[in-house]
Amino acid sequence: MGIQEWSENVILVDLPAEPQTGKQLQETIQEVRDRGDCDVVVDFSEVDIITSDSLAQLVRLRKLLADCRRQLTLCHVGAATKGILSVTGLNEIFTVVEDKFDVLATPKASN
Numbered sequence: 001m002g003i004q005e006w007s008e009n010v011i012l013v014d015l016p017a018e019p020q021t022g023k024q025l026q027e028t029i030q031e032v033r034d035r036g037d038c039d040v041v042v043d044f045s046e047v048d049i050i051t052s053d054s055l056a057q058l059v060r061l062r063k064l065l066a067d068c069r070r071q072l073t074l075c076h077v078g079a080a081t082k083g084i085l086s087v088t089g090l091n092e093i094f095t096v097v098e099d100k101f102d103v104l105a106t107p108k109a110s111n
Contacts, residue, residue, distance in 0.1 A: 025057035049080040
């Protein structure tokens with residue numbers, strides 16, 4: 001669990017189950033602020049459902065990355081969390097892929 005440097009410009013965040021999800025997202029926000037030059041892939045494999053606090057942290061992380069012209073990608077998102085994203089309309093602002101390796105396989109456009 002935790003934050004791992006996945007490549008030169010990508011960090012991978014393995015989220016723990018609630019109630020620790022929000023805390024891990026706060027740590028990720030701080031890591032991005034410290035680095036300022038990375039994309040983030042968040043792995044939801046251990047998360048059954050996301051709480052409103054964790055969802056708020058996820059939105060903050062996305063805004064921080066968007067302000068830096070960096071990307072946030074979610075992977076292994078469970079059905080309940082996908083449902084929450086859909087009901088809240090947040091599925092329109094988050095990039096969701098099935099597997100974290102899909103992120104590496106997808107060519108990134110130049111900034």
